[in-house]
Amino acid sequence: MHKNLTITDLEHKAYAIREDIIRMLEHAGSGHSAGPLGLAEIFSALYFSILRVDPKKPDWDERDFFFLSNGHCVPVQYAAMAEAGFFDKDELMTLRRFGSRLQGHPERTRLPGLENTSGPLGSGLSQAAGVAHTLQHIDKQLHRFVYVVTGDGELDEGNIWEAAMFAGKYRLSQLIVFVDRNNIQIDGMTEDVMPVEDLRGKWESFGWHVQEIDGHNIESIVDAASMARAITNKPSVVIAHTIPGKGVDFMEYDYHWHGMPPNSEQAKDALHKLRTLDGKIKGEHQ
Amino acid sequence: MSHYSLSDKLFTDDVDSEPIRAGFGRGLKVAGETNENVVALCADLTDSTQMSKFKETFPERFVEIGVAEQNLVTVASGMARAGKVPFTSSYAAFSPGRNWEQIRTTACLNDQPVKVVGSHAGVSVGPDGATHQMLEDIALMRVLPNMVVVAPGDSVEAEKATKAIAENGKPSYLRLAREKTPVFSTEESPFEIGKAYLLREGSDVSLLGTGTMTYQLLVAARELEKQGISAEVVHVPTIKPLDEHTILASAKKTGRVVTAEEAQIIGGFGAAVAELLSEQLPTPLKRIGMMDRFGESGSPDELLDYFGLTGDKIAHAVKEFVHEKPQYHREF
Numbered sequence: 001m002h003k004n005l006t007i008t009d010l011e012h013k014a015y016a017i018r019e020d021i022i023r024m025l026e027h028a029g030s031g032h033s034a035g036p037l038g039l040a041e042i043f044s045a046l047y048f049s050i051l052r053v054d055p056k057k058p059d060w061d062e063r064d065f066f067f068l069s070n071g072h073c074v075p076v077q078y079a080a081m082a083e084a085g086f087f088d089k090d091e092l093m094t095l096r097r098f099g100s101r102l103q104g105h106p107e108r109t110r111l112p113g114l115e116n117t118s119g120p121l122g123s124g125l126s127q128a129a130g131v132a133h134t135l136q137h138i139d140k141q142l143h144r145f146v147y148v149v150t151g152d153g154e155l156d157e158g159n160i161w162e163a164a165m166f167a168g169k170y171r172l173s174q175l176i177v178f179v180d181r182n183n184i185q186i187d188g189m190t191e192d193v194m195p196v197e198d199l200r201g202k203w204e205s206f207g208w209h210v211q212e213i214d215g216h217n218i219e220s221i222v223d224a225a226s227m228a229r230a231i232t233n234k235p236s237v238v239i240a241h242t243i244p245g246k247g248v249d250f251m252e253y254d255y256h257w258h259g260m261p262p263n264s265e266q267a268k269d270a271l272h273k274l275r276t277l278d279g280k281i282k283g284e285h286q
Numbered sequence: 287m288s289h290y291s292l293s294d295k296l297f298t299d300d301v302d303s304e305p306i307r308a309g310f311g312r313g314l315k316v317a318g319e320t321n322e323n324v325v326a327l328c329a330d331l332t333d334s335t336q337m338s339k340f341k342e343t344f345p346e347r348f349v350e351i352g353v354a355e356q357n358l359v360t361v362a363s364g365m366a367r368a369g370k371v372p373f374t375s376s377y378a379a380f381s382p383g384r385n386w387e388q389i390r391t392t393a394c395l396n397d398q399p400v401k402v403v404g405s406h407a408g409v410s411v412g413p414d415g416a417t418h419q420m421l422e423d424i425a426l427m428r429v430l431p432n433m434v435v436v437a438p439g440d441s442v443e444a445e446k447a448t449k450a451i452a453e454n455g456k457p458s459y460l461r462l463a464r465e466k467t468p469v470f471s472t473e474e475s476p477f478e479i480g481k482a483y484l485l486r487e488g489s490d491v492s493l494l495g496t497g498t499m500t501y502q503l504l505v506a507a508r509e510l511e512k513q514g515i516s517a518e519v520v521h522v523p524t525i526k527p528l529d530e531h532t533i534l535a536s537a538k539k540t541g542r543v544v545t546a547e548e549a550q551i552i553g554g555f556g557a558a559v560a561e562l563l564s565e566q567l568p569t570p571l572k573r574i575g576m577m578d579r580f581g582e583s584g585s586p587d588e589l590l591d592y593f594g595l596t597g598d599k600i601a602h603a604v605k606e607f608v609h610e611k612p613q614y615h616r617e618f
Contacts, residue, residue: 065367108367108398115367117396123360123388128370130364138325138347139368159388162357168354 005048010218013083014044018247018274020079020092026053026267028096029103034244034257035151036076038182038215042240043080045221046147055085059111064144065131067116069124069160070151070180071105072259077114078102078276086113122157125150125177129167132175145229148177155183155196161206167235168207175235176228180215183242203237215240247274290483290521291472297508302469305460306498307405309441311336312449313393314373318344324452325370327351328572329358335375335405335462338604359388359400361571364396371452378404378420378461386426393457394432399611401451402427405462407437408498408548409581409589411445412465419581425553426494427459428565433522435526437497437547437555440469443523446477454479463548465586470501482529488518490606491534492543493600496522496555499546499574502590505597506604525555530562537569544572544604548595557565572601574609 005013017040025031034181048054052064075095082089087101094100101111105119107154110118114129118124125148167175177200187193196202203210209231213220221240228236244258245251248270251262262270275283292294295301306455318324318340322362325342327349341348349365351358355376362372374381382389382402393400407420427435434456438444444462453457476483485500486507500521507517520536522529543563546557563569574594581589590596594603 061385067364106412114365117391120387120391123356123392126366126388127364127392128355129357130361130366131368132364133349133361134325134365137353138370159356159360162352162354164361166351166354166357166361189579190497 001131003178007218010044012046013048014040014218015274016081017076017083019045020082020089021075021273022248022267022270022274024075024079024092024095025261026264027093030096031075031261032259033251033261034184034255035070035073035180035182037248038244038246038253039073039076039149039180040230040246041216041218042149042178042180042221043076045218045225046078047084049222050225051147055081055125058086062144065115065128065146067124067128067146067148068106068118069123069148070121071118071156073151074106074148077106081113082128100114121154122149122159124148125160126163126166129163129175131170131210132167132172133170135172136172136174140276142174145174150176150179151185152179152181152183152190152196155179156194164203164206164208171207171233172235173232176225177235177237179237179239180242181239182242182247184244184258186258188255199239207234209236210239211236212239212241215242216246230266249273249278288481290476290485291470291474292485293470296468296470296504301506302440305466306438306441306444306462307336308462309438309444309447310340310403310460310462313445315339315343315448316445317452318347320449321371323369323371325349325365325372327362327372327374329353329355329376329381331376331405335403337375343525350470356388359385359402360392362400363392363396365397366400371399371401371545373401375403375405377418378407378423379418382423382426382459383420389457390430391519391613394430397432397457399457400454401458401460403460403462406464407461408463409576409593409595410463410465410498410548410586412586412589413583415583416580417614419440420552421550421576423459423461424525424547424549424555424556428558432527434458434480434524435461435523438523439495439497439500439521440467440471441477442469442471442473443477447523450479459495467498468501470504470552475522480524480527480529482520482522482532484518484532485521486517486519488516490516490541491604492518492520492540492544493546493604494520494522494533494543494559496525498548498597502595502597502600506601509597509601510604513605514563515605517604522555525558528558529564530566533559533562534567537563537567542570542608544574544607546574546595546600549575550578554564572603574603602618
């Protein structure tokens with residue numbers, strides 16, 4: 001835990017995470033760019049403020065749980081975990097390589113600190129709900145929380161709504177979900193592929209407490225998690241509006257970058273943009 | 287091979303007969319008493335899958351999921367992550383019928399000890415018809431790495447199997463049947479995951495059965511004896527991991543093997559035996575089961591007879607098989 005960090009520190013962490021994502025994906029030669037870049041602030045907030053976890057004791061029996069439901073976004077989790085000290089940053093460059101603990105989609109049994117194995121969409125929320133139910137109704141450990149990140153395209157999956165109904169029924173107030181509302185999925189814009197709106201109305205009707213935030217505003221993310229922890233009679237969802245590819249102008253808003261890595265030229269350009277806030281400031285590398 | 291004591295009452299009028307699922311219900315309650323981490327989840331079929339005993343005893347450790355089989359196993363996977371040993375139950379047609387990918391990813395690849403209990407497997411479900419007669423579950427489950435697959439032969443064994451998978455630490459599939467099955471084993475009969483048991487010695491042919499079919503093989507062997515054929519009966523409750531040693535020893539002894547299952551022979555128990563024999567000890571083999579077709583409505587007895595899964599029908603098929611020349615001696 002890093003309780004002494006300021007909002008500005010967390011913003012810097014988010015940009016460090018973005019740079020690592022670009023470097024990892026360029027080195028791997030495959031993987032997803034847009035989602036992970038858009039989630040950098042959420043993961044910075046999670047691993048440096050919200051989650052009660054200990055990078056040196058990943059199985060700490062007092063920890064909070066984090067479940068990545070949309071497993072393809074795992075580069076941002078790996079980058080955040082390395083930044084937080086779960087493992088050495090050098091290992092990030094093994095992403096998707098033979099023998100790596102950093103599999104293309106996350107595998108719990110390979111890397112301490114991962115709580116689940118995901119990739120096929122829609123199941124992470126149920127697994128998190130299973131933990132939340134256990135903590136709340138069986139083990140009565142009311143001080144531990146279960147956080148989840150899901151995609152918005154992932155909400156097409158029936159399994160998600162089975163879990164939503166389940167969490168509503170059992171009033172799983174220790175379950176806190178961030179929906180990455182970046183409006184894109186592989187085949188295009190979510191509302192063209194399969195409309196997921198009215199998102200707020202859907203979650204509310206399933207018995208959830210709903211918040212909507214700017215998913216790039218660290219303070220909003222931390223506050224929303226705090227608010228969610230204070231809601232004690234229902235599960236919480238935070239609809240985090242994000243920009244896919246955030247921080248790299250030629251990737252932003254473009255669904256083609258959902259499942260594509262940058263080539264070396266694009267990666268160089270992307271890193272330059274990240275380090276200079278798209279030319280607004282002078283980078284340390286210049 | 288382990289000594290196996292068959293019930294004294296077998297083939298008598300007062301043989302005990304009970305649905306295999308009833309043994310699961312008892313076993314789960316005992317497992318819950320032994321291990322406080324055992325929890326149970328059900329998809330709206332608590333009574334008919336026999337989870338009600340556990341639910342009554344440990345209401346706080348029972349979770350009603352509703353008719354949502356994907357959620358059933360994925361919530362269970364999460365509970366396993368939180369230190370529990372979750373048993374999930376539904377009809378086999380729905381779980382593992384509907385939620386295979388969730389079982390693959392969140393139980394098997396994720397290596398969590400999720401227990402998938404598929405009740406009402408096989409054509410003996412009867413009047414409900416083909417939609418509810420699960421025949422592909424053995425194939426679906428045994429291809430999964432990390433998965434243990436157990437099909438107990440009677441209710442007494444089902445109780446032991448339930449207690450065993452509660453403690454094996456692995457994702458496991460337990461296949462149960464709806465109708466009453468005569469009890470051939472006793473409280474003293476051994477059960478260990480991964481072990482097959484020699485129930486009856488013979489020299490002409492090895493009859494290998496799993497689940498409800500083992501009793502029918504015992505009936506068939508008695509009938510064959512009258513016709514001068516000495517049939518060995520091996521009960522194989524664990525389909526994965528397969529007890530290769532026991533099966534190969536019997537095949538080597540008799541030189542002919544017949545498998546029987548209330549499931550598709552494609553990919554099922556017979557296929558597992560075929561894979562073993564063809565690689566390790568090529569032996570003439572006949573697989574009895576569902577021959578690449580669905581079931582249909584009817585009474586359980588009617589259906590078992592129609593599909594050739596009764597002791598008499600099996601005896602007839604075995605007799606023909608034994609009198610054939612071994613296939614590799616055939617002239618074309």
